[in-house]
Amino acid sequence: MNPSIPLSSPDITEAEIAAVTAVLRTPQLSLGPELHAFEQALAAYHAVPHAVAVSSGTAGLHLALLTLGIGEGDEVIVPSFAFVAVANTVLQVRATPVFAEIDPVTLNLDPNAVEAAITPRTRAILLVHTFGVPAEMDAFADIARRHHLALIEDACEAMGAEFDGRRAGSFGDLAVFGFYPNKQLTTGEGGAVLARNAGHADRLRLLRNQGRAPSADWLDHAEIGYNYRLSDLACALGRVQLARLEEMLRMRREAAERYHALLASIPRLELPQLTVPRRTISWFVYVVRLPHNVDRERTRAALAERGIATGRYFAPIHLQPAWRAIAGTSADAWPITESVARQTLALPFFNRITPGQQQLVADALHEAVSSSR
Ligand SMILES: Cc1ncc(COP(=O)(O)O)c(C=O)c1O
Structure with a gap:
């Protein structure tokens, strides 16, 4: 029997339908003005300098790890009480995920367990704001600073959450969002990576677009990249959702x-x-x-x-x-x-x-x- 009360359901109004329809009446369905506008709006909402829209939260995690240069021989501390992509993407860059225990109340990584899991090979902490409850960001920022580790926030479940008045996603070197239809904000499929550093943002944009430099010809590839782009249709939808x-x-x-x-x-x-x-x-x-x-x-x-x-x-x-x-x-x-x-x-x-x-x-x-x- 089909459930009559679903687990989740997107909230799409006439405003989203009008915005997507308007894009369909233009010739620019990808890499167009809606992409730029959505990225600007995401960056402004989180008070960070850069946002790079991607095709999913998983793609965002993958690109975040690549952008930080994490690879073979490196360890990344992650929760096991999380969505599987959190650990899969670490393996996919040939690094080793090291699971750490959670706090039984907030269900977020326990800072003491994370510190105990650090080894000479640890390069990053990938923390998740589980179910939209922000992790203990001052403790994690302190651990990352003392051990010279990168901090990646997986904020896929936490858009709009705050810790000490600051938005989830604005603390880490990089932060990842996902816009699947069960999320607070949806673009159908989609995601974004927030960055504080212009070099990171450039690299994220290059990798999401088949390794093309921004001004390069369509068939010139400076690096081995991916197609992790988000269409202008999705960005238009996301922009209305963000406003709501x-x-x-x-x-x-x-x-x-x-x-x-x-x-x-x-x-x-x-x-x-x-x-x-x-x-x-x-x-x-x-x-x-x-x-x-x-x-x-x-x-x-x-x-x-x-x-x-x-x-x-x-x-x-x-x-x-x-x-x-x-x-x-x-x-x-x-x-x-x-x-x-x-x-x-x-x-x-x-x-x-x-x-x-x-x-x-x-x-x-x-x-x-x-x-x-
Ligand atoms: C914590 C977390 N990380 C990553 C993802 C992956 O996002 P996506 O399904 O957009 O690839 C999700 C979404 O389910 C998630 O909840």
């Missing part, structure tokens, strides 16, 4: 607050924190943690029977079959990650989820959790 971001983040925060009120009475269900000191959360997903004695798959099946979609955000990377096969990773190495990942359940969450839909989810969850005892 504040309104969209408000709808998401209100939806999170409604869930909180509806779910608070379910015994031993752990709810995400509505506020975290020094942070403004950009709500990406609404993830609860089931009591240890409740079977998550049975709970998911019970909700699915009522047409309610759920997710397992996140399955630890080190336990993925592909990772066990390649890197020989095994269970029990990162116990907090594994224990949290066994309990998490992402509930339907999107800008226009209605109070009525949330009530249905709450009732179904209440019943499923109560009947598990």
Whole structure:
């Protein structure tokens, strides 16, 4: 049965449709004025000098690592409680991802665990602002400075989040965003890399466009590059979404607050924190943690029977079959990650989820959790 309450849903208004249609009436569907305007708007929003739009968050992570010159023999510290591209892209540049443990409350990398994982081969920390809750940026900036490491922020889940009043994505040497339709801001597929250094921005632009120098002929390639461009159609969509971001983040925060009120009475269900000191959360997903004695798959099946979609955000990377096969990773190495990942359940969450839909989810969850005892 098709779920009648989806896990996520993009929020596209007539303004986005008009903006994309307007591009279709021009001859410039790629590398045109919308690309430039979207990049300018992203840079201005984050108060950083450069933004480079790319075809996905994964492409952004790949280019960020290449731009910093990370490669064979280098180690990059990453969380295992994250989307798989975080570690895959490190392998794809022939470097070694080193997993570090997370903080059980914020679900972000634990600065002490990161510091303990540093070796003479460590080149960078790739941290994720998990579920839109900013990581402890002052601690990570301090570690990076003391150990001479590059800092890459994966802010794919955190556009608009803030730490001490500063936007996620404005702290690292480079920061990566993703614009898949489940994200706070979508371009269908897409992403961006923010840079503070003009040299990094130039290199990102060269690599995303088949290694072409900016003024070079279409068939002149200074370097081995990629086609990681983002079309002007996507950029036009992104520009309208960015202009609506504040309104969209408000709808998401209100939806999170409604869930909180509806779910608070379910015994031993752990709810995400509505506020975290020094942070403004950009709500990406609404993830609860089931009591240890409740079977998550049975709970998911019970909700699915009522047409309610759920997710397992996140399955630890080190336990993925592909990772066990390649890197020989095994269970029990990162116990907090594994224990949290066994309990998490992402509930339907999107800008226009209605109070009525949330009530249905709450009732179904209440019943499923109560009947598990
Ligand atoms: C933390 C994180 N990093 C990277 C990505 C990859 O982004 P994309 O799907 O646009 O390649 C995602 C998106 O799912 C993500 O959540």
